[in-house]
Amino acid sequence: MKKPLFAALLLLAISSATAALAAEKNNIAWDIVADLTTEIGPRLAGSPAEARARDWAKERLTALGFSNVAIEPFTIRGYVRGEDKAALTAPYPQPLAITALGYSGTTTTKGIEGELVYFPTFDSLKAVPDGVLKGKIAFVDHAMKPTQDGSGYGPYGNVRRQGPGIAAQKGAIGIVIRSIGTDSHRNPHTGATDFPEGVKAIPAGAVSNPDADQIARVATSGKPMRLSLTLTGQTKDKLPSGNVIGELPGRDPSLPMILVGCHLDSWDLGTGAIDDASGCAIVTAAALRAQQGSKTLRTIRVFWAGSEELGGFGGDAYAQTHGEEPHALAMESDFGADRIWKVQMSFAKTNQALTGRIAAALNPLGVIAPGGEGHAGTDVQAIIKKQDLPFVSLGQDGTHYFDLHHTPDDTLDKVDPAAMEHNVQVWTEVLKIVANEAGPIKGE
Amino acid sequence: MKKPLFAALLLLAISSATAALAAEKNNIAWDIVADLTTEIGPRLAGSPAEARARDWAKERLTALGFSNVAIEPFTIRGYVRGEDKAALTAPYPQPLAITALGYSGTTTTKGIEGELVYFPTFDSLKAVPDGVLKGKIAFVDHAMKPTQDGSGYGPYGNVRRQGPGIAAQKGAIGIVIRSIGTDSHRNPHTGATDFPEGVKAIPAGAVSNPDADQIARVATSGKPMRLSLTLTGQTKDKLPSGNVIGELPGRDPSLPMILVGCHLDSWDLGTGAIDDASGCAIVTAAALRAQQGSKTLRTIRVFWAGSEELGGFGGDAYAQTHGEEPHALAMESDFGADRIWKVQMSFAKTNQALTGRIAAALNPLGVIAPGGEGHAGTDVQAIIKKQDLPFVSLGQDGTHYFDLHHTPDDTLDKVDPAAMEHNVQVWTEVLKIVANEAGPIKGE
Numbered sequence: 001m002k003k004p005l006f007a008a009l010l011l012l013a014i015s016s017a018t019a020a021l022a023a024e025k026n027n028i029a030w031d032i033v034a035d036l037t038t039e040i041g042p043r044l045a046g047s048p049a050e051a052r053a054r055d056w057a058k059e060r061l062t063a064l065g066f067s068n069v070a071i072e073p074f075t076i077r078g079y080v081r082g083e084d085k086a087a088l089t090a091p092y093p094q095p096l097a098i099t100a101l102g103y104s105g106t107t108t109t110k111g112i113e114g115e116l117v118y119f120p121t122f123d124s125l126k127a128v129p130d131g132v133l134k135g136k137i138a139f140v141d142h143a144m145k146p147t148q149d150g151s152g153y154g155p156y157g158n159v160r161r162q163g164p165g166i167a168a169q170k171g172a173i174g175i176v177i178r179s180i181g182t183d184s185h186r187n188p189h190t191g192a193t194d195f196p197e198g199v200k201a202i203p204a205g206a207v208s209n210p211d212a213d214q215i216a217r218v219a220t221s222g223k224p225m226r227l228s229l230t231l232t233g234q235t236k237d238k239l240p241s242g243n244v245i246g247e248l249p250g251r252d253p254s255l256p257m258i259l260v261g262c263h264l265d266s267w268d269l270g271t272g273a274i275d276d277a278s279g280c281a282i283v284t285a286a287a288l289r290a291q292q293g294s295k296t297l298r299t300i301r302v303f304w305a306g307s308e309e310l311g312g313f314g315g316d317a318y319a320q321t322h323g324e325e326p327h328a329l330a331m332e333s334d335f336g337a338d339r340i341w342k343v344q345m346s347f348a349k350t351n352q353a354l355t356g357r358i359a360a361a362l363n364p365l366g367v368i369a370p371g372g373e374g375h376a377g378t379d380v381q382a383i384i385k386k387q388d389l390p391f392v393s394l395g396q397d398g399t400h401y402f403d404l405h406h407t408p409d410d411t412l413d414k415v416d417p418a419a420m421e422h423n424v425q426v427w428t429e430v431l432k433i434v435a436n437e438a439g440p441i442k443g444e
Numbered sequence: 445m446k447k448p449l450f451a452a453l454l455l456l457a458i459s460s461a462t463a464a465l466a467a468e469k470n471n472i473a474w475d476i477v478a479d480l481t482t483e484i485g486p487r488l489a490g491s492p493a494e495a496r497a498r499d500w501a502k503e504r505l506t507a508l509g510f511s512n513v514a515i516e517p518f519t520i521r522g523y524v525r526g527e528d529k530a531a532l533t534a535p536y537p538q539p540l541a542i543t544a545l546g547y548s549g550t551t552t553t554k555g556i557e558g559e560l561v562y563f564p565t566f567d568s569l570k571a572v573p574d575g576v577l578k579g580k581i582a583f584v585d586h587a588m589k590p591t592q593d594g595s596g597y598g599p600y601g602n603v604r605r606q607g608p609g610i611a612a613q614k615g616a617i618g619i620v621i622r623s624i625g626t627d628s629h630r631n632p633h634t635g636a637t638d639f640p641e642g643v644k645a646i647p648a649g650a651v652s653n654p655d656a657d658q659i660a661r662v663a664t665s666g667k668p669m670r671l672s673l674t675l676t677g678q679t680k681d682k683l684p685s686g687n688v689i690g691e692l693p694g695r696d697p698s699l700p701m702i703l704v705g706c707h708l709d710s711w712d713l714g715t716g717a718i719d720d721a722s723g724c725a726i727v728t729a730a731a732l733r734a735q736q737g738s739k740t741l742r743t744i745r746v747f748w749a750g751s752e753e754l755g756g757f758g759g760d761a762y763a764q765t766h767g768e769e770p771h772a773l774a775m776e777s778d779f780g781a782d783r784i785w786k787v788q789m790s791f792a793k794t795n796q797a798l799t800g801r802i803a804a805a806l807n808p809l810g811v812i813a814p815g816g817e818g819h820a821g822t823d824v825q826a827i828i829k830k831q832d833l834p835f836v837s838l839g840q841d842g843t844h845y846f847d848l849h850h851t852p853d854d855t856l857d858k859v860d861p862a863a864m865e866h867n868v869q870v871w872t873e874v875l876k877i878v879a880n881e882a883g884p885i886k887g888e
Contacts, residue, residue: 412658
C-alpha cells in the first residue's frame with residue numbers, strides 16, 4: 001500500500017474528541033492542555049518526563065511571545081513509582097485496585113502479608129495505643145464527599161498526609177487508606193504522604209472507593225482479614241526538577257510585577273490535564289489576552305512551577321531565586337478547569353475601591369464576591385509570605401474535581417472547553433485591572 | 445487493645461455503600477449480588493474463582509429453598525490473564541491503559557515493539573491488502589456510542605471479535621483496539637476475540653477510550669508512531685468449568701418447565717456485579733417471588749451458566765445435558781440491572797392472547813411492548829434452538845451498560861437497588877403468567 005491511501009484513511013478519521021480538539025485549534029488555552037498532555041503526558045516531579053515538560057514549556061512560552069523565558073533548575077527528594085499491587089487474601093481472596101502514595105515505604109517484589117485491621121475513621125486510628133498494630137496492616141476508611149469549594153480536602157486529606165506516619169508509629173508494617181476522592185471508579189487516588197522525622201517509612205497505599213467499600217463490607221462480617229501488599233517504589237534524593245518562567249513586559253518596568261502561577265508537574269497516573277495543565281493554560285492565555293491591543297502598565301510574569309505535587313518545592317525555589325524582586329500581587333490557578341464561581345481578595349478591607357472594581361467586573365460573568373480571603377495557591381504561597389503580598393483567589397467549581405484528582409482519569413477528555421474559556425475570561429478581567437493599577441494593590 | 449473496642453469501632457463505621465447494603469438486607473436479589481461480588485469477586489471462566497463461585501451458588505440456591513440443586517461440570521478452552529502493559533514509544537512516549545482480550549496471543553515479559561498503524565474504522569482495516577501490516581502493530585479506532593437497547597454492541601463489537609484475526613491474516617505482529625465501551629475512564633474493556641482456524645493468534649488488546657483519543661490525536665500529527673506491547677496471558681485447554689441449576693417444583697411436574705437463565709462467570713477485571721451477578725439475582729429472586737403464597741403450575745428451573753464470557757460454553761453444555769427434557773419456555777437476564785423498558789415475545793403472532801396478557805401485566809410497570817422478537821440470551825440460545833422453544837425478552841435500559849461492561853468498574857456500587865427491584869417485579873409478573881399457563885406457550 002502507498003502512503004497516499006494511509007493519508008486518506010487518516011482524513012476519514014476521526015473520533016469526536018479529536019473533532020472537538022480541531023474546533024478549538026485557535027484557542028491558546030486548549031492547545032496548551034491538549035499538547036502538553038498529548039506530547040508529554042504524565043510528568044512526575046523529578047522524572048525525565050518532567051524535564052521534557054520544562055523544555056516543552058520553554059518552547060511554547062517563547063512561541064507565544066513571552067520574554068525572558070527561562071528554566072530554573074533545582075533538585076528535590078522525590079518518589080519513583082514501582083509496582084503497585086494488593087489483594088485481600090482472607091477471608092475472601094480478591095485483588096484490589098491500589099496505588100502507592102508518594103514517599104511510601106518500599107516492599108520487595110514479593111510484598112508483605114499480614115492481618116488487616118479496619119479503622120472506620122482517622123480518629124479511631126489515632127486513638128489506638130502505640131504498639132497495638134505491631135506486625136499488622138492498618139486500613140483507614142473515611143469517605144470524603146464532594147463540596148463546591150473543595151474544602152473537604154483539608155480534613156480528609158489528612159488521612160493520606162498523616163495517616164501513614166501515625167500507623168508507623170503504632171507499629172504497623174503497612175497502611176492502606178480509602179482514596180481521598182469522591183468518585184466511584186476503580187481508579188485509586190495517589191498523593192504525597194509524610195513520615196515524621198525519625199519514623200521509618202512503611203508501605204502506604206490508597207485503594208479506589210469501590211475497593212474500600214469492599215473492605216468495609218468484609219469488615220462487617222467480623223471475620224479476620226488478611227492483606228498482601230506489594231509497593232516497590234522508592235524515595236530518591238537529588239532528583240532534577242525546575243521551574244519555568246516567562247514575562248509579558250508592561251509599559252512601566254519599574255513598577256512591581258503581577259505574578260500568575262500554576263504547576264507544570266503532575267502525578268504519574270494520569271496525564272495531568274486538570275492538575276494542572278489547565279491551570280498553566282488559563283493563566284498563560286489570560287496574560288496574553290490582557291495585553292491584547294495594548295500592553296498593561298505592569299509586567300505580568302507567568303510561573304509554571306515544578307514539583308508542586310511532592311511538597312511545593314517549586315514555590316520555595318521561586319521565593320529563594322526571586323525573593324528580592326519587586327512583586328505587586330500573586331495569583332494561581334490550580335483547581336481544575338471548571339467554571340469560576342467566586343472571587344476573594346486579601347486586600348478587601350484595605351483597598352475597597354479596587355475590590356469593588358474587580359467584583360463589579362466579574363459580576364456579569366456569574367462570579368460572586370462572598371468575602372473572606374480564599375486560598376492563594378501552593379506555588380505562590382512562599383513568595384506571598386516572604387514579601388507579604390496581596391492576592392486574588394478565583395474559586396473554581398470543585399464539585400467534580402476530586403472525582404479525578406491524582407487518578408489515571410485526569411486526562412484531556414475531562415476538560416470542558418467552554419468552562420476553561422470562562423476561566424480565561426475571568427482571569428483576563430482581573431489581570432486587566434490589577435496589571436493596569438498604578439497605585440499599591442493593598443491600598444495605603 | 446481489647447476485642448470489644450474493635451467491635452465498637454466497627455459499629456461506628458460505616459460507609460454509605462455499606463449502609464445501603466444494610467437497608468436492603470432482606471432483599472434476596474441484592475444479597476446475591478452483594479455476597480457473590482464480595483465473597484467471590486472476579487470469577488473468570490475456567491479459573492479457581494469460578495469453581496468457588498459454583499460451590500457458593502450451590503450453597504445459596506439450597507439455602508433459598510431450591511430443589512435438585514446441582515453443579516454440572518464441563519471443561520473449556522480458556523484464557524489465563526498475565527501481565528498487560530503498553531506504551532507509545534514514539535513520537536511522544538507515554539504509557540497506555542490496556543487490557544488483553546481473551547484468547548489474545550502471548551508476548552514474552554519483554555513484549556514486542558513496532559510501528560503502530562492507525563485505522564480510523566474497522567472497514568479501513570479490512571480494506572488493506574494482505575501482508576501490508578507485516579511486522580507492524582495495527583490500531584483500530586471506531587467509537588461505539590450509547591444506545592438504550594445496546595444495539596451498538598453488535599457491529600462495534602465485531603472490531604474486538606474479528607479485528608485481531610483480520611490483522612493477523614494481514615501480517616500484523618499485534619493489534620490494539622479502542623475499547624468497545626461508551627465511558628471515558630481509564631478502564632479498558634476486555635472481552636473474547638476469535639482467531640479463525642489456521643490463523644496464529646497475535647497479541648491483541650484494548651485501550652481505554654481516553655487512551656484511544658490520545659492515539660488518535662498523535663495520529664493526526666502525521667509523525668510515525670511506535671508502540672511497545674506486553675500481553676503475557678495464555679490460552680489453555682481443558683480448564684474446569686460448570687453450570688449450576690436448581691428447581692422450584694410446580695404443581696404439575698408432568699408439564700414442560702420454564703427455564704430462566706443468567707451466567708455465573710464474569711470477566712476478571714471487575715467483580716461481575718452487572719455482568720452478570722445481577723442477572724442471576726433477578727431471575728432467582730423472581731422465581732421465588734412467583735411462587736410466594738402458592739406454587740406455580742409448572743416447574744421453574746434456574747440456570748446459572750458457566751463460561752458465558754468466553755463463548756457461551758455453559759449454554760452449549762446445558763443443551764447437551766438437558767436437551768431431551770421437556771421445556772416450555774426459556775428466558776435470560778444478562779444486560780445489567782437497570783430498569784426494564786420493553787418486553788418482546790417470540791410467540792407474539794402465534795399466541796396473541798398470552799402475548800396480550802403479558803403486555804397488560806407489564807404496562808403498569810412502565811414496560812412497553814414494541815413488537816419484534818428481541819434477544820433470547822446467550823446461555824439459553826442453544827436449548828432454544830435445539831427444542832425450538834418460545835422465549836420472552838425483557839429489555840433493560842442499556843444506556844449506561846457499556847460504560848461498565850467488561851471493565852474493572854463492574855462493581856457492586858454500580859447497581860441501583862431500586863432499578864434491580866424493578867427487574868424482579870417485572871420478571872415476577874411474567875413468571876406468574878407463563879408458569880401458570882396450562883396450554884402451549886406458542887399457542888396452536
